[in-house]
Amino acid sequence: MAADRYAEARDVVRILRRFAHITGCTVRIVALGVVALAAGCATPTGTVVLLPAQDGHRSVLSVSEGGREVLLDKPYAAAETTTQGPRGYESSKAEVAKNFGTALAAQPARLQRYTLFFNEGNDALTDESKATFERVFPDIAKRSVPDIVVIGHTDSTGSDQLNDRLSLQRANAIRDEMIRRGIPAADIVAEGRGKREPLVKTGEGVAEAQNRRVEIIVR
C-alpha cells in the first residue's frame, strides 16, 4: 500500500518536474513527503527495546499510544514509537550498544542480597549467618555511594500486626549492630515485611525457622 502511494506520488512529481526541472534526488524526497502525508504523518518519536534480565526473570513491557499496543516479551523485541502509535521490530545487542551505550554505562551497581537466620529459641545469628554478616562490610566498603536496606521477615504464626512489628524489631537489631560497626546511620534503612514474603511457603500458623530471617540489601 505504501509502495502504491509512493508510485502515485512519484508520478505526480514526474509531471511537476517537466515544468520545474527538479532533480531526481528532490523527486525522491518530495515523493517520500507525499507518502508521509498520505499515511497521516506518523512521525517517529523514539524507540523502546526489551533487554534480557540479568536476574533471569522473564521481562514483559507494553508499549501503547493512540489505542495501539505492542507487547515486548522477549530479549531485543523492540518498538519504534510514533505520533500514531508504536510499530514493532527486532533490535539487537549491537544496536542497543550503539544507541544506549552511555545510558547503560551509567547504570548503578546491582544490589547484593545477604540472608541471615537465627538460632531456634533465641535471637542470636546461626554460625553460618555470622560468617555471612561479616561479608557485608567489605561489600559496603567497595561501593562509591553505598546505601543499605535491612528487611526483617517472620514465620506465619501470629497476626499481621504482631509480625509487622516483630519483623521491624528484627531488622532494627541488625541495623543497630551495623551502626555499632561503623556504618553511618543515615545510610541504613530498616523495614519489616512481616509474614508476607516467606522463604519456605507454609500454611497459616506454622513455626518455620527458615522464614524467621533478616535480609541485608547492599546497593
Added chain:
Amino acid sequence: MTRSHRILAAAAVSLALAAGTACAADIGQVKVAKGSVTIERGGQSIPATLGARLQQRDVVRTGADGSVGITMSDNSLLSAGPSSEIALDQYSFDPTTNDGRFDTKLSKGTLAVVSGRIAKQSPKAMTVHTPGATLGVRGTEFVVSADGGRSVR
C-alpha cells in the same frame, strides 16, 4: 494584627515548612554522575552530585557531556545518557506491603531501566511516558529513547 498574632502566624508558617520537609521523603539516590547533571526541584536547579537524594516531582537533566545513574528506594535502577530529561512525576512506596506507584516521564534523550519491588508487586503500578508512548512496565530491563525513530539515530 497584634504582636502575638504575628508570632502565632510565624510559628504556623515554620510548622508548615517543617512538615513540608518531613513529607518530602527521599525516594532515590544518585549513584553515578558524569559531566553536567542537574536536579530541578521547585523551580530551582541544583547540581546532582554523587549521593544526592531525590524527591517526588524532581526533574533530572543531563548535559551534552552528561550521564547519571539513580537507585530508587524500591531497588529500581534508572540511568540516562547525554542531553536527557527525566521527570520523577509520581512515586510512592510502602516497604511493608511493596504497594506503590511509579510514573516517570522521559521528554528527551535516552533512559535505561531495571524495575524493582513496585513493578514486581503490581504489573500496573509502574509506567514510563515518552512523547510517543506509554510503557507499562511488568518487568524488568529495557531501554527507551525520545530522540526520534530508528533511522534518525
